[in-house]
Amino acid sequence: MKTVLTINGQQVSLDIDTRVTLLDALRDHLGLYGSKKGCDHGQCGACTVIADGRRINSCLTLAAMHDGETIITVEGLAHGEALSALQQAFLGHDGMQCGYCTPGQLCSATAMLEEARAGRASQVTDDLTTPAPLSRAEITERMSGNLCRCGCYSGIVAAIEEVAAE
Amino acid sequence: MTIDYQIDDPENANLPHPNGHGPLGADMERRDGRDKVTGAARYAAEHAPDGLLHGVLKRASGMGTVCLTNVQEVEALAGVRLVLQDERMIRNAAQGTAGEAPVQGVDTADYIGQPVALVVADSSEIARDAANLLKVQSVGDDLPVLPKHGETDPDMQENSVTGKPQDAFDKAPVLVDATYTTPSLTSAAMEPHAAVAEWDGDRLTLYGSLQMLRYNRAELADCLGIEPDQVRLRAPFVGGGFGSKLGISADCVAAALAARALGRPVRVVQHRRQVFEVNTRRSETRQRIRLASHSDGRLTAIGHEGRVSNLPGEEFAEPLLQASYFNYAAPHRLLRSEMVRLNRPAAGSVRAPGAAVGVTAFEIAMDELAQKTDVDPVELRLRNLPDKEPGNGRPFSSHRLADCLTEGRDRFGWSDRAAQPRQRREGEWWIGTGMAAAVRVNLVMDAEARVRLTPEGRAVVETDMTDIGTGSYTILGQIAAEALGLTVADVDVTLGDTDLPPGSGSGGSVGAASTGTAVWLACAEIRRDIAARMGRKPEDLELEGGDVIVGNDRRPLMDLLSGETLSGHGKLAPGEALEKVRQATWGAVFAEVAVNDITGEARVRRMQGTFAIGRVLNQRTARSQAQGGMVWGLGLALTEAMVHDARDGHVVNRDLAEYNVPVHADVPYLDVCLLDDQDE
Numbered sequence: 001m002k003t004v005l006t007i008n009g010q011q012v013s014l015d016i017d018t019r020v021t022l023l024d025a026l027r028d029h030l031g032l033y034g035s036k037k038g039c040d041h042g043q044c045g046a047c048t049v050i051a052d053g054r055r056i057n058s059c060l061t062l063a064a065m066h067d068g069e070t071i072i073t074v075e076g077l078a079h080g081e082a083l084s085a086l087q088q089a090f091l092g093h094d095g096m097q098c099g100y101c102t103p104g105q106l107c108s109a110t111a112m113l114e115e116a117r118a119g120r121a122s123q124v125t126d127d128l129t130t131p132a133p134l135s136r137a138e139i140t141e142r143m144s145g146n147l148c149r150c151g152c153y154s155g156i157v158a159a160i161e162e163v164a165a166e
Numbered sequence: 167m168t169i170d171y172q173i174d175d176p177e178n179a180n181l182p183h184p185n186g187h188g189p190l191g192a193d194m195e196r197r198d199g200r201d202k203v204t205g206a207a208r209y210a211a212e213h214a215p216d217g218l219l220h221g222v223l224k225r226a227s228g229m230g231t232v233c234l235t236n237v238q239e240v241e242a243l244a245g246v247r248l249v250l251q252d253e254r255m256i257r258n259a260a261q262g263t264a265g266e267a268p269v270q271g272v273d274t275a276d277y278i279g280q281p282v283a284l285v286v287a288d289s290s291e292i293a294r295d296a297a298n299l300l301k302v303q304s305v306g307d308d309l310p311v312l313p314k315h316g317e318t319d320p321d322m323q324e325n326s327v328t329g330k331p332q333d334a335f336d337k338a339p340v341l342v343d344a345t346y347t348t349p350s351l352t353s354a355a356m357e358p359h360a361a362v363a364e365w366d367g368d369r370l371t372l373y374g375s376l377q378m379l380r381y382n383r384a385e386l387a388d389c390l391g392i393e394p395d396q397v398r399l400r401a402p403f404v405g406g407g408f409g410s411k412l413g414i415s416a417d418c419v420a421a422a423l424a425a426r427a428l429g430r431p432v433r434v435v436q437h438r439r440q441v442f443e444v445n446t447r448r449s450e451t452r453q454r455i456r457l458a459s460h461s462d463g464r465l466t467a468i469g470h471e472g473r474v475s476n477l478p479g480e481e482f483a484e485p486l487l488q489a490s491y492f493n494y495a496a497p498h499r500l501l502r503s504e505m506v507r508l509n510r511p512a513a514g515s516v517r518a519p520g521a522a523v524g525v526t527a528f529e530i531a532m533d534e535l536a537q538k539t540d541v542d543p544v545e546l547r548l549r550n551l552p553d554k555e556p557g558n559g560r561p562f563s564s565h566r567l568a569d570c571l572t573e574g575r576d577r578f579g580w581s582d583r584a585a586q587p588r589q590r591r592e593g594e595w596w597i598g599t600g601m602a603a604a605v606r607v608n609l610v611m612d613a614e615a616r617v618r619l620t621p622e623g624r625a626v627v628e629t630d631m632t633d634i635g636t637g638s639y640t641i642l643g644q645i646a647a648e649a650l651g652l653t654v655a656d657v658d659v660t661l662g663d664t665d666l667p668p669g670s671g672s673g674g675s676v677g678a679a680s681t682g683t684a685v686w687l688a689c690a691e692i693r694r695d696i697a698a699r700m701g702r703k704p705e706d707l708e709l710e711g712g713d714v715i716v717g718n719d720r721r722p723l724m725d726l727l728s729g730e731t732l733s734g735h736g737k738l739a740p741g742e743a744l745e746k747v748r749q750a751t752w753g754a755v756f757a758e759v760a761v762n763d764i765t766g767e768a769r770v771r772r773m774q775g776t777f778a779i780g781r782v783l784n785q786r787t788a789r790s791q792a793q794g795g796m797v798w799g800l801g802l803a804l805t806e807a808m809v810h811d812a813r814d815g816h817v818v819n820r821d822l823a824e825y826n827v828p829v830h831a832d833v834p835y836l837d838v839c840l841l842d843d844q845d846e
């Protein structure tokens with residue numbers, strides 16, 4: 001099936017099996033291995049990419065369902081050689097060990113900061129009438145779809161807090 | 167030339183002497199971090215040689231003799247290349263450092279979930295679909311899956327008695343006698359096991375997700391019936407291991423066999439649900455702990471008796487008692503463990519084997535004793551610290567548990583706590599505090615490394631050591647930079663390739679000490695060479711900022727090399743020092759927990775860990791490791807348990823939605839303090 005996607009600013013057209021997930025399209029068909037497969041079941045967040053501005057688990061959706069959409073993967077977060085503020089903060093706080101969850105954490109956090117800026121509420125937001133400040137509890141709640149078995153949560157949250165405060 | 171070194175005596179030279187400004191010990195950014203945050207790091211499954219085919223493992227859904235009833239039908243499907251069932255395929259992953267094939271042959275299933283075949287096709291979608299269509303029948307008798315039905319293996323027992331423990335228990339003024347159980351647990355590394363195999367004639371190259379390549383190479387060769395030098399393993403990036411990738415895994419062997427049979431490269435990636443079954447789990451345990459003490463809490467006798475399980479044929483028993491030989495002083499000691507054989511997925515090393523569940527249960531018993539004797543839990547531990555290893559009188563290489571306990575106590579603010587339970591309430595939450603000591607044996611293992619100093623004044627470190635998130639790329643570069651007077655940016659580190667000298671591999675916390683020392687030795691050889699060129703002794707030499715300094719004579723290293731490359735090879739062997747002194751790492755962990763009075767939900771609100779882990783080579787990466795360990799402790803205590811079906815032993819919750827590893831919202835900021843800890 002023919003599918004056209006704009007990935008990290010580049011238009012690509014694919015002719016693939018309808019069963020191919022967005023994640024497999026990125027990895028196996030486009031060689032963009034930055035997005036990781038931790039579970040293939042929407043349970044770990046390692047495959048998180050940003051589709052039309054929304055973070056999604058790319059393993060849980062078929063590539064063909066995203067025809068015409070704009071996708072940002074971890075490979076698209078930096079501006080050339082210049083890392084994004086979040087990428088830089090992850091390095092500074094050592095928000096990673098094995099690195100396998102890292103692309104998902106980064107894509108998720110990038111979109112999450114936008115969601116918070118847009119005033120979207122989370123499960124732990126008490127008052128739905130005013131935008132919630134991005135407290136530690138808000139960050140951890142909003143990031144809980146991204147597992148890190150290495151246990152780098154302290155560094156990841158510190159990195160997000162640093163960027164959120166900027 | 168090689169510098170061979172065997173650690174026969176306590177090593178306290180602490181070379182090199184850091185002047186405090188060098189790269190060693192610095193708080194330094196992870197060197198492979200940039201590749202990880204940009205998505206450039208390539209893990210095992212992310213290699214795609216031309217002509218790649220895709221394999222999916224098929225699992226047994228029952229135990230007994232396996233019969234594949236529709237192989238021809240499946241092989242006839244469009245895009246399907248092969249249904250492989252081969253006597254060389256393995257039943258489960260090899261145990262750590264086995265160096266030989268694990269149990270082979272998959273025509274009988276010894277546990278539910280065992281791989282029984284590999285389906286290979288042109289795409290992963292076709293292979294997955296075909297594997298679903300493949301029918302597996304298994305016929306056999308009921309096998310034991312519950313500890314009460316399993317037989318104790320007489321060859322897998324541990325039994326150590328010092329003094330007269332029974333007498334001491336009988337006469338004890340205070341006695342704690344408690345039994346604890348812990349469930350099976352799993353590593354659940356975030357990267358599923360994966361292999362990409364490609365043959366060139368009779369030589370195999372395999373990208374794998376593996377922790378200990380020098381052993382894995384021998385294991386894979388043995389599985390395939392070829393020589394180790396026909397196998398090249400590569401694992402430049404590994405997405406976590408935690409013990410589950412110590413030994414060669416089913417995907418590797420199956421991929422190699424299929425690639426051979428088809429004459430094309432084959433990739434096999436374990437599905438997350440297979441990761442829970444075909445690799446090794448931490449055994450469930452049952453532990454009886456007895457503590458006899460005076461009324462002031464000073465121990466007179468310790469009893470630790472445990473039972474663990476494993477699949478028949480596996481020579482690994484969760485080493486529950488490891489720390490109980492030396493954790494606390496007591497004249498009388500009874501340490502026993504036994505193993506029952508069960509047809510559940512194989513048990514093996516999972517992060518901190520033995521200690522994670524053995525020390526935890528023991529520390530809970532210590533809390534029971536604190537309660538009974540009305541002694542503060544920190545004070546109780548302090549009162550019972552041994553000054554030599556109990557029983558045999560061996561000295562400790564260093565023993566900083568007291569410092570961990572007192573430093574951690576102060577940092578946490580332990581003295582503010584209410585000594586009795588249920589004293590503090592906030593809304594519907596009860597707030598409590600707790601602490602435990604952490605003890606883990608220390609080991610070193612054989613390791614080799616090569617270092618080259620190029621004419622441009624850059625160093626290249628080469629070994630088959632892996633970096634599974636531990637920071638090997640970073641600390642090995644720091645060691646070479648320190649030893650050769652370079653900056654870390656001047657050092658390239660190449661890892662994870664069996665064409666390079668065999669490092670220790672990653673497992674058992676041996677990597678930094680073992681491979682790190684091999685790198686240091688390789689640099690020492692280069693320093694010797696440089697000294698000889700200057701007609702000096704190595705100890706007269708100072709290397710700094712790319713210069714060589716001898717007395718008042720300072721010149722650029724590059725001048726001295728005059729276009730040549732100097733090479734050093736370091737080789738470390740563990741020696742008698744392991745016997746002469748007791749080596750261990752120490753820690754104390756404190757937590758504040760809120761428990762909901764209505765729902766029973768437990769939330770960890772604060773956690774502090776103070777550790778003495780030897781010399782810290784990089785503050786930043788070491789802190790991350792310590793935090794990771796604390797998250798695992800939290801998971802063990804509150805969220806994780808592998809559930810076996812009581813009828814057939816199969817793992818019920820074999821995915822990340824059902825097996826709950828701690829998530830962001832479960833974990834508070836983790837305060838870590840690393841004490842300076844160098845052997846004197």
Ligand code: FES
Nearest residue numbers: 038040042045059
């Ligand atoms: S791989 Fe998509 S959520 Fe785990």
Ligand code: FES
Nearest residue numbers: 097099101148150
């Ligand atoms: S860094 Fe290893 S899983 Fe997060």
